Amino acid sequence: MISYTVGRLMSLAISLLLASLAIFLLLEVLPGDPAQFMLGLNATPEAVAKLRSALGLDAPLWTRYFDWLLGLLQGDLGTSYTYKVPISGLVIDRIGVSIPLAVFALLLSMLIAFPVGIIAATRRNSPTDVGIMAATQIGVALPNFWFAMLLVLVFAIGLRWFSAGGFPGWQDPVQALRSLVLPAVALALPQASILARVMRSALLDTLGEDYVRTARAKGLSRRQTLWRHALQNALIPVLTIVGLQFSFLLAGAIIIENVFYLPGLGRLVFQGITGRDLMVVKSVVMLLVFAVVVVTFLVDIAYAMVDPRLRRVAS
Amino acid sequence: MSVSVRFRQAGSWLRSPNVAIGGAITVAFVAIALVSLVWTPYAAEAQNIPARLRPPDAVHWLGTDGLGRDILSMLMVGARTSIAVAFVAVSIAALIGVPIGLWAASRQGTLLDEVLMRANDLVFAFPALLIAILITAVFGPGAINAIIAVGIYTVPVFARLTRAGAIALWPREFILAARVSGKGAVRISLEHILPNILNTLVVQATIQFALGILAEAALAYVGLGVQPPMPSWGKMLADSQMLVSVAPHAALAPGITIFLMVLGVNLLGDGLRDALDPRTGS
Numbered sequence: 001m002i003s004y005t006v007g008r009l010m011s012l013a014i015s016l017l018l019a020s021l022a023i024f025l026l027l028e029v030l031p032g033d034p035a036q037f038m039l040g041l042n043a044t045p046e047a048v049a050k051l052r053s054a055l056g057l058d059a060p061l062w063t064r065y066f067d068w069l070l071g072l073l074q075g076d077l078g079t080s081y082t083y084k085v086p087i088s089g090l091v092i093d094r095i096g097v098s099i100p101l102a103v104f105a106l107l108l109s110m111l112i113a114f115p116v117g118i119i120a121a122t123r124r125n126s127p128t129d130v131g132i133m134a135a136t137q138i139g140v141a142l143p144n145f146w147f148a149m150l151l152v153l154v155f156a157i158g159l160r161w162f163s164a165g166g167f168p169g170w171q172d173p174v175q176a177l178r179s180l181v182l183p184a185v186a187l188a189l190p191q192a193s194i195l196a197r198v199m200r201s202a203l204l205d206t207l208g209e210d211y212v213r214t215a216r217a218k219g220l221s222r223r224q225t226l227w228r229h230a231l232q233n234a235l236i237p238v239l240t241i242v243g244l245q246f247s248f249l250l251a252g253a254i255i256i257e258n259v260f261y262l263p264g265l266g267r268l269v270f271q272g273i274t275g276r277d278l279m280v281v282k283s284v285v286m287l288l289v290f291a292v293v294v295v296t297f298l299v300d301i302a303y304a305m306v307d308p309r310l311r312r313v314a315s
Numbered sequence: 316m317s318v319s320v321r322f323r324q325a326g327s328w329l330r331s332p333n334v335a336i337g338g339a340i341t342v343a344f345v346a347i348a349l350v351s352l353v354w355t356p357y358a359a360e361a362q363n364i365p366a367r368l369r370p371p372d373a374v375h376w377l378g379t380d381g382l383g384r385d386i387l388s389m390l391m392v393g394a395r396t397s398i399a400v401a402f403v404a405v406s407i408a409a410l411i412g413v414p415i416g417l418w419a420a421s422r423q424g425t426l427l428d429e430v431l432m433r434a435n436d437l438v439f440a441f442p443a444l445l446i447a448i449l450i451t452a453v454f455g456p457g458a459i460n461a462i463i464a465v466g467i468y469t470v471p472v473f474a475r476l477t478r479a480g481a482i483a484l485w486p487r488e489f490i491l492a493a494r495v496s497g498k499g500a501v502r503i504s505l506e507h508i509l510p511n512i513l514n515t516l517v518v519q520a521t522i523q524f525a526l527g528i529l530a531e532a533a534l535a536y537v538g539l540g541v542q543p544p545m546p547s548w549g550k551m552l553a554d555s556q557m558l559v560s561v562a563p564h565a566a567l568a569p570g571i572t573i574f575l576m577v578l579g580v581n582l583l584g585d586g587l588r589d590a591l592d593p594r595t596g597s
Contacts, residue, residue: 014433015436015440016440018437019440023449026449026453137578137581137582138574138578140577140581141574141577141578141581143533143570145536146552146573149556149559149566150566150570152559153560248442248443250442251444251445254444255537258537259556269445269448270448273448281449281452285445285449289440292440
């Protein structure tokens with residue numbers, strides 16, 4: 001297990017290094033000089049040159065890359081070109097919205113998907129199962145940003161239960177949570193549909209296994225067999241998908257945060273792109289990739305702990 | 316496989332309700348997109364401010380938007396954009412990803428295989444939509460860059476699937492027989508491996524096509540897709556957002572259209588998978 005973990009950690013480090021290089025080089029290609037952009041069209045060439053050197057933009061490519069990388073390793077995400085403040089500060093503010101939103105959506109997705117998937121699998125081919133499967137098809141096909149607009153139309157404009165957008169801050173936790181309800185529902189529903197389908201098919205697979213038949217033959221009731229044997233084994237593939245969904249939720253949040261005007265990491269990336277604040281884009285994208293890679297790593301490790309066969313395959 | 320067997324097989328697929336319904340919806344959208352090349356009720360870009368935000372009626376079947384443009388005409392032209400972007404992106408991704416997967420599988424365990432697969436993992440480390448947003452942000456919004464954006468994260472999907480399928484086939488006896496008869500890795504991959512994994516690849520292509528439609532709509536929604544005056548479904552949703560309380564029809568029509576298109580393609584993919592692989596059928 002230790003050699004497996006070390007091996008996975010090595011590939012995690014390599015992935016992150018390559019990802020940082022890819023992000024850095026991609027954003028180097030970006031047309032437009034950030035210094036020129038910040039100073040406007042009427043700036044003199046001297047002023048632009050002065051700002052370029054102040055921002056460290058005139059250093060060679062590799063120097064800038066390694067400076068950025070070293071900074072990242074020390075937790076220094078650089079300084080925003082437009083806000084003129086350390087990006088780590090901006091990120092900490094935004095994380096207070098993005099992480100609760102992603103967690104909220106993930107919990108909601110599991111709360112919907114697990115019971116629904118279990119009911120569908122245990123009543124295979126019944127009208128309930130057919131109905132659930134049809135509902136999940138609908139959930140998967142809904143564009144989440146459109147679903148978000150419908151939620152606003154019904155629950156914010158129509159019923160006035162929630163606000164249509166914005167975030168009041170965590171000083172008032174109840175209001176803060178309320179403002180995250182609609183975005184979380186919009187993010188969670190399509191994910192819950194996928195998860196329910198995975199839960200159903202994973203459970204159907206395990207319910208057909210010999211050990212489940214043995215458990216039934218031993219005299220356990222259907223319910224006991226389900227909870228003690230089938231469900232535990234079915235959860236392995238389901239949790240992998242939950243791990244993957246974290247990445248979808250982060251990316252989906254970029255759009256949803258824009259629909260609801262939530263001050264999260266997604267909006268920060270967007271503002272960085274439109275304002276040519278490359279430092280913000282680079283560092284926040286790297287942070288998102290870091291989160292995805294680490295979650296994938298943790299899922300892999302958890303998976304290997306539960307299923308020893310995987311360790312052998314990988315090593 | 317003889318022609319008559321193929322026809323009979325196609326006949327049995329059509330009896331699957333998923334394939335029939337999904338196929339009909341997909342074909343209908345493609346037909347609408349094609350019709351829009353020669354005819355739309357109104358010119359899709361024609362603004363008519365006095366007739367703005369009209370609800371659906373006999374003159375404008377789906378009403379008009381905030382600039383008085385005919386929503387039905389815009390949706391018809393938008394179908395073209397949506398289908399073209401998703402189709403070209405998935406096709407290019409398959410044309411790049413499948414050979415990579417075949418190549419990696421034929422050199423399984425070598426450095427080349429390792430490098431190709433690690434490169435795939437690298438793309439997977441980025442959330443799909445984040446790549447798309449970055450690409451369109453760097454190279455500018457527009458149809459071609461939307462295709463590249465959607466295509467880039469689809470390549471590793473095909474590469475992985477192809478490699479996994481091919482690796483399972485390489486130790487089989489009929490491949491061994493082909494090797495003994497002196498065929499090289501390229502010929503074996505093309506003549507024996509590819510035809511045997513084609514079914515899986517077609518099903519995956521369908522799923523990726525549906526995801527491509529959603530991604531194109533999302534990009535257009537945030538302003539990084541095709542640019543005005545070219546209509547697109549995602550852009551129509553973005554334009555209608557501010558007016559959603561006064562003119563809900565302008566937000567409903569494009570949303571329902573995207574939803575139906577994705578639903579149709581997904582049903583088709585699910586139905587084909589069940590028809591092609593009896594084990595997953597219910």
